[in-house]
Amino acid sequence: MKPFKVRLRFHGDLSVFLGSKAGDAVIERRLAEKTSIKDVIESCGVPHPEVDLILVDDHTVGFDHTLTNDTKVEVFPVKNRGTDRTEKQLQIVGIVRFVADGHLRRLTRHLRLLGFDVAYRQNADDRQLLEVMVRENRALLTRDRRLLMHAIVQHGYWPRSQNADEQTIEVVRRFDLSELIAPFTRCLRCNATLEAAAKGDIIALEEAAKADIIGKLEPLTKIYYNQFRRCAGCKQIYWSGSHFPKLQKRIEEIRSRVRGKA
Numbered sequence: 001m002k003p004f005k006v007r008l009r010f011h012g013d014l015s016v017f018l019g020s021k022a023g024d025a026v027i028e029r030r031l032a033e034k035t036s037i038k039d040v041i042e043s044c045g046v047p048h049p050e051v052d053l054i055l056v057d058d059h060t061v062g063f064d065h066t067l068t069n070d071t072k073v074e075v076f077p078v079k080n081r082g083t084d085r086t087e088k089q090l091q092i093v094g095i096v097r098f099v100a101d102g103h104l105r106r107l108t109r110h111l112r113l114l115g116f117d118v119a120y121r122q123n124a125d126d127r128q129l130l131e132v133m134v135r136e137n138r139a140l141l142t143r144d145r146r147l148l149m150h151a152i153v154q155h156g157y158w159p160r161s162q163n164a165d166e167q168t169i170e171v172v173r174r175f176d177l178s179e180l181i182a183p184f185t186r187c188l189r190c191n192a193t194l195e196a197a198a199k200g201d202i203i204a205l206e207e208a209a210k211a212d213i214i215g216k217l218e219p220l221t222k223i224y225y226n227q228f229r230r231c232a233g234c235k236q237i238y239w240s241g242s243h244f245p246k247l248q249k250r251i252e253e254i255r256s257r258v259r260g261k262a
């Protein structure tokens with residue numbers, strides 16, 4: 001087979017994956033055998049779940065498209081296009097179930113605070129993460145781009161920022177989740193949903209407060225009686241104490257930042 005040249009231009013923030021060599025986000029590859037477009041794109045450092053649209057000589061193609069001769073390729077990231085999305089796009093938005101790698105503990109808690117279902121185990125290895133992803137039909141959140149390139153991964157995201165607040169906004173934008181935010185509906189600790197706490201739990205909590213955690217419970221706790229929630233999983237009790245306004249403020253900040261750059 002005659003060697004041929006593929007010229008790839010990466011659009012939007014996909015340049016973060018290319019390293020410093022590709023200043024203008026264009027990479028050329030010389031190939032000597034037919035190669036799938038997915039493999040060529042990933043050889044440039046860009047994981048396939050980050051790619052939403054591929055144009056080969058002005059035609060949209062899927063990941064299985066094979067390259068056999070000189071070609072120009074345009075590669076686009078996922079952008080929140082709302083209702084403008086077409087079936088040509090390779091990724092779907094509106095995914096609400098995730099599995100996060102062990103480094104993303106704070107992002108996990110932030111997403112749970114917003115009500116999103118995030119499976120997380122600090123010591124989970126790659127195999128376990130992929131297992132949960134497949135079995136429970138979750139999108140993979142990971143800072144390990146090699147893992148995101150695994151052939152079994154369909155949907156996933158590599159948070160650009162190292163800061164959990166920024167990562168949260170990134171994920172809400174990437175998966176178009178802003179309308180689905182439901183704060184205080186999920187346990188931050190174990191990911192189970194919260195239910196109204198039983199009266200017995202609250203009495204037990206108040207007894208405990210009197211006994212030895214007095215000071216931790218606010219004097220006004222009783223006023224918020226209806227806002228007691230119990231985790232269906234780990235039985236942790238949540239109530240709107242002094243931490244509540246702080247959490248609400250954080251949620252409002254996230255909401256307004258997501259809207260601000262929609």
Ligand SMILES: [Zn+2]
Pocket residue numbers: 187188189190191192231232233234235236
């Ligand atoms: Zn729980």
